[in-house]
Amino acid sequence: MRILEVKNLKKHFFPGGGEVLKAVDGVSFHIDKGETLGLVGESGCGKTTTGRTILNLHEITEGRVIFDGIDVGASRRGVRRELKKRMQIIFQDPYASLNPRMTVGDIIAEGIDIHRMYRGIKRQERVRELLDLVGLNREHAGRFPHEFSGGQRQRIGIARALAIEPEFIVCDEPISALDVSIQAQIVNLLIKLQKELGLTYLFIAHDLSMVRHISDRVGVMYLGRLVEVAESEELYEKPNHPYTQVLLGSIPVPDPKTAREHENIEITGEIPSSLCPPSGCPFRTRCRYAMEICSVQNPPLKEVTKGHYSACHLNDKK
């Protein structure tokens, strides 16, 4: 069952001087209930903006986000409030996303208070329950964020997101700021919570090997567009889009012999500015297969094999 449908979503920013920054430029995908969709890409590709626009933290410029049959952008205030209860977010930076002046208990219960879900003893019980759930101690409720390590803070952020019993969570690079050994702890926690609570995730990250582990399907973004989406095994084993190929080729291999031998397909140059993206296919300036048509026409996302979509002109030649 589809829980989220994103149709031709656009988010443009207007930084002044008549310029338009097309952070997200026509992205479409869906997520089924209980599924994890991974979203990967380099910084500036619009993956975070996509996540935030879905939650209406940014106003939608064009296109639609449909959550469980409700149009997120067009809904009225009362409905939006209800939606916020069902959709939550875990932020990237566990240092900046917790209010340093609030106790952990109050941080976690903020959503509970806003939505008037529990009060008094019940509220306290709920906070304790959440602390247990994410693997923190009950006594931690009275402490302040600065007393915790990065991994523990991220657990607080997860508890806060879970407090109002959402169905869908946007995980916006939840592990990027953490150490390797702590990353595994947090990923395990997210997987456990998904199994226990039947959660649906949009998992945004740039660590490609972790995304492969946690996601059922993975989407690759480049310069505000979704260039490829497929089941995660399929995407990692048989990447179709030239960008996905170089992106996967850049993953460092923790094996000296393979790393020394395999000369990775190096990607030249850097991601162009979203203020003046190249005409046609956004990737053509760095693509080693770029053809004439690539600068003229932006290839649409097409199904190459069942459930595997890619936006590349090379697929038309075959």
Next chain:
Amino acid sequence: MEKILEVRDLGISFHTYAGEVEAVRGVSFYLKRGELLAVVGESGCGKTVTSKSIMKLLPDSTVEIKKGSEVRFEGRDIIKLGERELEKVRGKEISMIFQDPMTSLNPTMKIGDQIGESLMIHKKLSRREARKKTLEMLAMVNIPDPEERIDSYPHEFSGGMRQRVMIAIALSCEPKILIADEPTTALDVTIQAQIMKLIKNLQKKMGTSVILVTHDLGVVAGSADRVQVMYAGKVVERGTTDEIYYNPKHPYTWALLKSVPGAGSQKKSELYSLKGTPPDLMNPPKGCPFAARCDYCMSVCIEREPEETVSSGTHGVRCWLQHPMSPEVKNPITGGVR
């Protein structure tokens, strides 16, 4: 190969209001001419403090370098050098690039002037000569259109480009040692691959010795000659790259290697993860620092600290499992016993 740098029994403490934090506790290692040594460990393990002490970049007011610590660079003890003498070493003989290219460049200076600065000071070049050399450096670190970019300011560059500028500054005086402290952590994978390749190529071309500090075992597999793993202010295992990846002996190294999900791992299965967090270095544990998180912890581990067991000339490990009287344990990486 001759040892260009030798660190002996380095101990560094920070004096804070809450008490003394023993960040580095007796670290010894060496660097040979022309080799790339990777120092791997999690945040707070002392890897950055160790690398900064090589250039004596730690603030005197709060930092205490323990008596008996030695950092010998070509025979001279850096710790004993005065500020004037240090200035001749920093940037010229040993230079450093930092994790965050955004904050380590001066935002009010053109990048060309920032690269030329050290050339004019150390190499006594004239402004014109320095500019010529700067252009060469920019081309060497693969910055497109150096003629145009030399007069740009840092904010006009992307993260990857700024890191290239940092590398150009660091290598402009052809130092003997380059210390790279997490040079790719703030960058995307595609750019990370480019920067690592650049460092490796320049190291070969110029014969520079490199100390690469990182938390990611994946990044160094293809480039390092030797690897040393640090934990809680100590070197727990050191060896050639092959020894560390194919025959690791310390449970902490095993844990680091296992926390990376491999291609074959069962999707959504539980990833191997270390329990708990590193010890508080305000009160370092009396035994092995890793004991509290170790799956193989024995009673001796809590009581006494293991000495280093050296198995080959290059491979050393601090773990009681190496003791002949310890029980035999299956190595989860090689599958062998002990």
